Amino acid sequence: MNIPSRQITGAADGPNLLITGGVHGDEFEPMAAIRRLIKEIDPANLRGRLTLVPVANEAAFLHGARTAEDGLDLARTCPGAPDGSVTEQTAYALSQIIRAADYYIDLHTGGTIMSVLPLTGYKLVPDEAVRQTQRRMAHAFNLPLVWGTDYRLEGRTLSVARDAGVPAIYAEYLGSGLCDPAGVDAYVEGCLNVMAELDMFDREQPQSRVEHAIDDFRESAGHMQIxxxxxxxxxxxxxxxxxxxxxxxxxxxxxxxxxxxxxxxxxxxxxxxxxxxxxxxxxxxxxxxxxxxxxx
Ligand SMILES: [Zn+2]
CATH class of the missing domain: 2.40.50.100 (RNA polymerase II/Efflux pump adaptor protein, barrel-sandwich hybrid domain)
Structure with missing residues (x-):
């Protein structure tokens, strides 16, 4: 299983930041935003490396749905299996890319059937240093809501990051099967904000637009499907x-x-x-x- 991706290696040293979209095949703003990053990031101004994956779950994207034909949710199937179904194989390949990163941003939306208030989220992992870094990244991304939730949920991309000690956040921006240009802009901006926060390039950070930050330590907090x-x-x-x-x-x-x-x-x-x-x-x-x- 080969997941289409682009690496942009900066002129100076720095961390490897992974940005993924399309873990769910019907979430379009992330795909458009990451394609724009591939086009617009100038390696001369970059410290470190960007690993950019616009469509992590190509089988689901081509299926025009949240999941591929096997019906498995990629965000419940990680770390997957190398010889399993198409989604299990995708989960396996994606998990290896996540483990190789120093930091991780996973972009989502509500997909075809839901709409989500723009937010960034992270797992309230026990490791205080990782938790603080994730909180910093989530605030820097600069959407109105920042939400910390149960770290024990399994199968997610962020579960793989948690187990590998990679600071990781996810983002949500509306959905309903659209590709809202304002959402694409917000995602490009958010990724640039986090890159600057991680000192990967020089940029004057915008004023904070975070209105509400909440840490919910209760079990299964953040599980949206129940x-x-x-x-x-x-x-x-x-x-x-x-x-x-x-x-x-x-x-x-x-x-x-x-x-x-x-x-x-x-x-x-x-x-x-x-x-x-x-x-x-x-x-x-x-x-x-x-x-x-x-x-x-
Ligand atoms: Zn999603």
Missing amino acids: RNPAPITGFFEPHVQLGDMVTTGDSLGVVTDTLGENVIAAPSQETGQVIVLRTFSRVHAGDTLAVILEEV
Whole structure:
């Protein structure tokens, strides 16, 4: 399994920063942003090395979906297997690239079916030095929300980084199957900000746009796929927007059958801010409708 990538080696010494997009095949802003970095980074001004992977999961991208044909989520399959299915092989190859890095940024979005409030996140690993570096990178990236979550979740790209002691962050920017130019700009800017923070090139850093930083040490914090499940299979009509504040029991929306005769309420299970919202109307019973960021 060969994952298409570009290395840009700077004129001076410095760390190896890995930036990946397309771990999920339907997340497009990261792919466009990393392609722009490949085109625009001048090695003469760079200290160290950039390893740029616009589409980590090419099989999923070509499938036009979050996952490849085998249905395995690459972000649940790491570190993979060299002789497994296409996603297991991709996970294996990607894990080797991650272990070879000194720092790592993994860019995501909500994909085709979700939208996510722009944020950067990291694992609250026990190693204080790594945790501090990750927090610094996440703040430097400069999206409105910074979110530290459970380090024990397995299968992720960031789980591989954790096990290898590589400071790593991820980012999210809307989704809904779009490729928002503002999201591409924000991702290019964010990567340049982190590069400057790591002293890989000279740049005057912009003013901080971070509005909210939260560390949630609870078990499975940050697992977005297990919150506020759809009560039935049907058509989801949201009653909230991304960024809204809700209280436990407030309506997130309803799920109806085809004729709109069976209408089942979906009350919020938590109090906090809506940071992920389902935007693809057809839902299966159990699908996540929303993720609420709780104050902890
Ligand atoms: Zn993703």
